[in-house]
Amino acid sequence: xxxxxxxxxxxxxxxxxxxxxxxDLLFARIYSxxxxxxxxxxxxxxxxxxxxxxxxxxxxxxxxxxxxxxxLFINLLSNLEKTISTVQESMRSKIQVNPKIEVIExxxxxxIEELLEFR
Numbered sequence: 001x002x003x004x005x006x007x008x009x010x011x012x013x014x015x016x017x018x019x020x021x022x023x024d025l026l027f028a029r030i031y032s033x034x035x036x037x038x039x040x041x042x043x044x045x046x047x048x049x050x051x052x053x054x055x056x057x058x059x060x061x062x063x064x065x066x067x068x069x070x071x072l073f074i075n076l077l078s079n080l081e082k083t084i085s086t087v088q089e090s091m092r093s094k095i096q097v098n099p100k101i102e103v104i105e106x107x108x109x110x111x112i113e114e115l116l117e118f119r
Contacts, residue, residue: 005030006039006074016047020055027059038063043075053087 007030013022030038048056060071076084106112 006041008041008043010042010044013045015045016049017045017052017056018047018049020051023052023055023059027063031063037070037072038067039072039074041074042077042080045080046077048080048083050083050087053084054091057084057088057091 007026009017009026012026012029017023026040030040063069063071073084
């Protein structure tokens with residue numbers, strides 16, 4: 001573990017990781033580091049949004065693939081663990097759907113009214 005590098009998330013994000021941009025900023029700081037294992041320490045972090053957790057997991061996977069190394073999370077409060085686990089499960093089970101979007105152009109007020117009532 002001597003080669004491990006540890007980064008305190010609190011020093012970059014404070015006690016709440018609220019956005020994807022914060023996660024990207026965190027990864028920008030660690031991306032150039034080569035190590036056997038890299039550690040993100042969540043001590044003093046009390047909240048992570050679902051979107052930030054999603055970005056964290058995406059960046060973690062990309063980092064591990066590109067650097068052939070492990071990225072570990074430590075000192076996670078139970079609510080952080082739960083949010084990250086929930087997002088991770090939804091990422092695993094998500095089916096990619098490409099909805100069909102139909103554009104209708106009309107200046108007919110009756111047709112527009114009918115479409116608005118359909119919603």
